[in-house]
Amino acid sequence: MNPSTSALLTDLYQLTMLQAYLDREMNEEAVFEFFLRRLPPNRQFLIAAGLEQVLTFLCDLHVTSEELSWLEQTGRFSPGLLRYLETLRFTGDVDAMPEGTLFFPNEPILRVAAPIPLAQLVETRIMNLLNFQTMIASKAARSVLVAEGKPIIDFGLRRAHGAEAGLLAARSSYLAGFAGTATVLAGMQYGIPIYGTMAHSFVQAHKDEVAAFEHFAHAQPDNVVLLIDTYDTEAAAHRVVALAPELKKKGILVKGVRLDSGDLADHARKVRRILDEGGFREAQILASGNLDEYRLQVLVASGAPIDSFAVGTAMTTSADAPSLDCAYKLQEYAGRPCRKRSEGKATWPGRKQVYRRLAATGLLAQDIVTTAGDVQEGEPLLQSMMKAGRRLAPSPPLQEIRDHLTAHLAQLPDHLKRLEAGAPYEVRISQALQALAGRVDQCL
Amino acid sequence: MNPSTSALLTDLYQLTMLQAYLDREMNEEAVFEFFLRRLPPNRQFLIAAGLEQVLTFLCDLHVTSEELSWLEQTGRFSPGLLRYLETLRFTGDVDAMPEGTLFFPNEPILRVAAPIPLAQLVETRIMNLLNFQTMIASKAARSVLVAEGKPIIDFGLRRAHGAEAGLLAARSSYLAGFAGTATVLAGMQYGIPIYGTMAHSFVQAHKDEVAAFEHFAHAQPDNVVLLIDTYDTEAAAHRVVALAPELKKKGILVKGVRLDSGDLADHARKVRRILDEGGFREAQILASGNLDEYRLQVLVASGAPIDSFAVGTAMTTSADAPSLDCAYKLQEYAGRPCRKRSEGKATWPGRKQVYRRLAATGLLAQDIVTTAGDVQEGEPLLQSMMKAGRRLAPSPPLQEIRDHLTAHLAQLPDHLKRLEAGAPYEVRISQALQALAGRVDQCL
Numbered sequence: 001m002n003p004s005t006s007a008l009l010t011d012l013y014q015l016t017m018l019q020a021y022l023d024r025e026m027n028e029e030a031v032f033e034f035f036l037r038r039l040p041p042n043r044q045f046l047i048a049a050g051l052e053q054v055l056t057f058l059c060d061l062h063v064t065s066e067e068l069s070w071l072e073q074t075g076r077f078s079p080g081l082l083r084y085l086e087t088l089r090f091t092g093d094v095d096a097m098p099e100g101t102l103f104f105p106n107e108p109i110l111r112v113a114a115p116i117p118l119a120q121l122v123e124t125r126i127m128n129l130l131n132f133q134t135m136i137a138s139k140a141a142r143s144v145l146v147a148e149g150k151p152i153i154d155f156g157l158r159r160a161h162g163a164e165a166g167l168l169a170a171r172s173s174y175l176a177g178f179a180g181t182a183t184v185l186a187g188m189q190y191g192i193p194i195y196g197t198m199a200h201s202f203v204q205a206h207k208d209e210v211a212a213f214e215h216f217a218h219a220q221p222d223n224v225v226l227l228i229d230t231y232d233t234e235a236a237a238h239r240v241v242a243l244a245p246e247l248k249k250k251g252i253l254v255k256g257v258r259l260d261s262g263d264l265a266d267h268a269r270k271v272r273r274i275l276d277e278g279g280f281r282e283a284q285i286l287a288s289g290n291l292d293e294y295r296l297q298v299l300v301a302s303g304a305p306i307d308s309f310a311v312g313t314a315m316t317t318s319a320d321a322p323s324l325d326c327a328y329k330l331q332e333y334a335g336r337p338c339r340k341r342s343e344g345k346a347t348w349p350g351r352k353q354v355y356r357r358l359a360a361t362g363l364l365a366q367d368i369v370t371t372a373g374d375v376q377e378g379e380p381l382l383q384s385m386m387k388a389g390r391r392l393a394p395s396p397p398l399q400e401i402r403d404h405l406t407a408h409l410a411q412l413p414d415h416l417k418r419l420e421a422g423a424p425y426e427v428r429i430s431q432a433l434q435a436l437a438g439r440v441d442q443c444l
Numbered sequence: 445m446n447p448s449t450s451a452l453l454t455d456l457y458q459l460t461m462l463q464a465y466l467d468r469e470m471n472e473e474a475v476f477e478f479f480l481r482r483l484p485p486n487r488q489f490l491i492a493a494g495l496e497q498v499l500t501f502l503c504d505l506h507v508t509s510e511e512l513s514w515l516e517q518t519g520r521f522s523p524g525l526l527r528y529l530e531t532l533r534f535t536g537d538v539d540a541m542p543e544g545t546l547f548f549p550n551e552p553i554l555r556v557a558a559p560i561p562l563a564q565l566v567e568t569r570i571m572n573l574l575n576f577q578t579m580i581a582s583k584a585a586r587s588v589l590v591a592e593g594k595p596i597i598d599f600g601l602r603r604a605h606g607a608e609a610g611l612l613a614a615r616s617s618y619l620a621g622f623a624g625t626a627t628v629l630a631g632m633q634y635g636i637p638i639y640g641t642m643a644h645s646f647v648q649a650h651k652d653e654v655a656a657f658e659h660f661a662h663a664q665p666d667n668v669v670l671l672i673d674t675y676d677t678e679a680a681a682h683r684v685v686a687l688a689p690e691l692k693k694k695g696i697l698v699k700g701v702r703l704d705s706g707d708l709a710d711h712a713r714k715v716r717r718i719l720d721e722g723g724f725r726e727a728q729i730l731a732s733g734n735l736d737e738y739r740l741q742v743l744v745a746s747g748a749p750i751d752s753f754a755v756g757t758a759m760t761t762s763a764d765a766p767s768l769d770c771a772y773k774l775q776e777y778a779g780r781p782c783r784k785r786s787e788g789k790a791t792w793p794g795r796k797q798v799y800r801r802l803a804a805t806g807l808l809a810q811d812i813v814t815t816a817g818d819v820q821e822g823e824p825l826l827q828s829m830m831k832a833g834r835r836l837a838p839s840p841p842l843q844e845i846r847d848h849l850t851a852h853l854a855q856l857p858d859h860l861k862r863l864e865a866g867a868p869y870e871v872r873i874s875q876a877l878q879a880l881a882g883r884v885d886q887c888l
Contacts, residue, residue, distance in 0.1 A: 001633065002446035004607040008629040011601060012640025015628065020646070020663035030649065070632045076667075116649055123643075127602040128610060157455060158571040159767040162608030163448040166572060169605075184459065185452040188514045189445065196456025199567070201774035202464070204782045205474065205560055219464035223520075231785055313767045322761040323603040330645035338648045341675055 010124040019081040021117040028334035030116035033108035040321030048101045048109045050133030058090040094386035100405035133172040140176035146297040151179035151308040156316025169316040203230040221252045237271040241278030256284030265304035272305040349440045354381040370430035454568040463525040465561040472778035474560035477552035484765030492545045492553045494577030502534040538830035544849035577616040584620035590741040595623035595752040600760025613760040647674040681715040685722030700728030709748035716749040793884045798825040814874035
């Protein structure tokens, strides 16, 4: 059983509501939108990600016979619901911002329009996919901004929250500008460049470090990055300096060393000096160990001679903001706009579009959220992605998403690139949308 | 492709090291142990979870022909490695604490003994599974302790980090004492009781709340819990009071109401009064909305008339501690104990056993970590689970794990049940283990 593709990876209430809708033949078109209510702490922008997996999920949506039998034997569901699920297919429309688009709170990044039983049923998995990937891509983009061009690699699988989190974190951080990942399956599944060195256990399993380094270099002659902090970092750097010329004679080039503990800036400086004084200026230094965008910024600002970074747990779990305040809300039913008014959770009604205006400098000036029919100055960000259950275009290659994101990050004014939140970017609610909200409130 | 069962769901360095081990025919037995270096903030104990998925992973370990072809076409791996992977099976031994066991830092909860290429290869997925489930079970047990017997339900799938995280969070929180989950697939896959009510969108899609409530009650006559905060909580409670007798005449019993926003304690008191004054004393109140163990404690202490709770995002992401400082470390190779001495990451060498001593009161007194051969007073916590790649016993039913955990939680002294960390529980390192560490340091 592959949980990632099961239609039963959903909340029970989706099925109980579905049954109720079917009972009364409530089958009119419902419009749901996915958006964020507010930014996580210390965030100034977000990056839309996860659309590809949402579209795949919708295209493949079905209930297997095994799932149907199980649902039936629970005794909780009506024959009408089981018949409906037996031939379940997604037949709705999807509009969305392309992956890699910069966005802000109150801006829908995805809209589903479908008969209400269907549009409701897919809520849980759509949120599950968009929440996670958007959260990771947004954090990864922050790291890329502070790393000032130095490559960053995802090392997070071991503490990712399960299998899919590890894979999708590799994907989302790569689309946000990471150089690659250590996760082999992400290489196979998404074509992401894969990177890897060695573990401390490899060094420990040998009688001494030199033996381990030599052995590894012979086994991986094209990819010799040596982990030097198992016992004493600087002593190991001296060993690398002594070993590198020997290996060179045999045609094996040591690419560099990896630091994984202690004061990384201090070790990097000492190790750089040892390598340089040993005539091994071309060796690169890769640093890892509890890194995140805050530490990257400090390390880069310190001028520590680190050439590339590997980040793991903090990125893969989005440790400082492990969820988004996101929602998938009903905005229209049977042609009638609606809104939720629960305390602290009120939403703007109806189908919406987001327009982005740039300043003469090419930098972001203002976004406007308006009703889908209303035309505003600027670029509309939501595009039609699926009609009547069919995708309108094939999946864009990850490289295209990376380029799209790079272009968007270049539009960020400097103050929005900072890791700490300052004055928020202006997202205006149009008069048309405000007027609609007023009318909706009056009818209730 | 099901990522949860792929052998390529691993770090690239596992494959590069594997190739190096094969090159030199380094195939002696390696012993790795999984343990935590320290407790997460505000934690006083941990609950072992995830062993079932680790054993299943090891039993099923293999590389598919599709994976092999992909590895081959990358051009990175030797024919020897590819041949090894083609017939890959796990043939090692596993000792572990049963799931649901209470444990503390520096205590191994799992030991793998296998030829080094194999013991190393499985590191990433073992960590991925044990880190996540142990983290969730530990946090869920805290919630169960403060809820003082009130049922708690997992509502977290939508913001879980992907598919597997949602499923495994349902499993881990259930084994820690939750009453059930909203995740349908967790019901099918693990037999966990499933719960669900209705969404705000259901109310919004009807012309008014009464129509929505009536409709839902007819569609789900055995499970009528009505969500009353879409517009005005207390007004909706009055509607429920008026509606319930009408439904009762038709044989439909309203079980209760759900609050999902605002000041939950205040709304619960007002709604309870409205229900009671309306003669509807048997109606239960379920509360949800940004709950975690800290808020549960406050709500329970306030005496708010809430009968059960649903917790979501904070639990499923372990928001206040979204990873564990865990490690899977080489402790012995070819009969020779070893240890890592990297700064701040030093470990105790060799195969270990943990003994637990109880006081005369039946409460925890002291744990002792010692060498696997050394016998101490108390109960040994690690048991043999797998020999030569075969499980020694079938999977215990989840109910048995829940009972094991309940017995362990009953051994916690009151001060260790608190949500904030106080004086840590005593975990002693035996003289035998200290002596071994001394000998290991001398040889290096």
